[in-house]
Amino acid sequence: MIADNIAAVSTRETRGGAVVRAAIDIRELVLQRVLLPGEQVRQEDLAHQLGISRGPIREALQVLAVEGIVRYERNRGYFVTRFTSDEMRQLYLIRELLESEVLRSLPPMCEDDLTRLRKINDEIRTDENSGEVIRLNRAFHDAVTEHSSLTLLKGQLATIGRMTLAYQSLSINALSDRHVVVSDHDDMIAALAAGDNDLLVDIARRHRKASLDRLIPILS
Known part of the structure; x- marks a missing residue:
């Protein structure tokens, strides 16, 4: 038995x-x-x-x-799963509402965490494998938000990230210049180093809009 x-x-x-x-x-x-x-x-x-x-x-x-x-x-x-352009706009709107609150809630970031973000962004800058760049990009954004206490909102953000997995790849591959993403990340790191969460929210909004603007013509 x-x-x-x-x-x-x-x-x-x-x-x-x-x-x-x-x-x-x-x-x-x-x-x-x-x-x-x-x-x-x-x-x-x-x-x-x-x-x-x-x-x-x-x-x-x-x-x-x-x-x-x-x-x-x-x-x-x-x-x-396939999304229409209108559905993608809705998903990005939900993401903006959630992510903005999460970013506003962040405590001051220590130097070790800032160093980790810079290292990830440097890898994005130089890596030639698009699949690895997508993983690094996700790792960057997860590292930005990981110290927020808004765990339920972060869970919903992760859900949207999984739902749009195929489109993250599409957005990265549609880039004519990866420097655009890396530059936005540099600005986010600078805002975190300054402890300016309002600026961080504004930069993240610009970052999302650029991604959505790359996707909509492809989905329309």
Whole structure:
């Protein structure tokens, strides 16, 4: 009996690990635009591509549907979530309302944290891999907001970030000059160093608008 219970726990843990791995791999396919917004996600193809059985793939897709990365259509299956230009404007408006409050709530930032932000931004400046740049950009913004006590608002921001994963990649790839992003980040770091949260909010608003302005012509 004990042996059976141990075996059952081990099986669940192994399956749980496969589901986590599948979810990570599928997110990466969306981030790298291998799977495009509106594209059907075929479980058989993913199982073959990722080397994971269909059971964990199916469970991973259920997780990603909750996150908003994919959506399920009855009798049709899963599709990468696609947003219209109007929906994207709404998402950016929600993001602005949430992020502005989070930024205003930030305590003074210590020198070690400022140094970490500068290091991440220097990596964005020099890295040639667009997928890595997207991850670094997310890491930069997470590091900016991590000391806010508004945990519920930060959770909602993270939800929007997951929902728009494919479009973050699209926005970065649409850049004609990455210096625009890096320069905005430099200005954000300077505002944080000065303890000027109102200026930080204004710079972040400009930063979001530039991203949205790159996306809207593509989505329209």
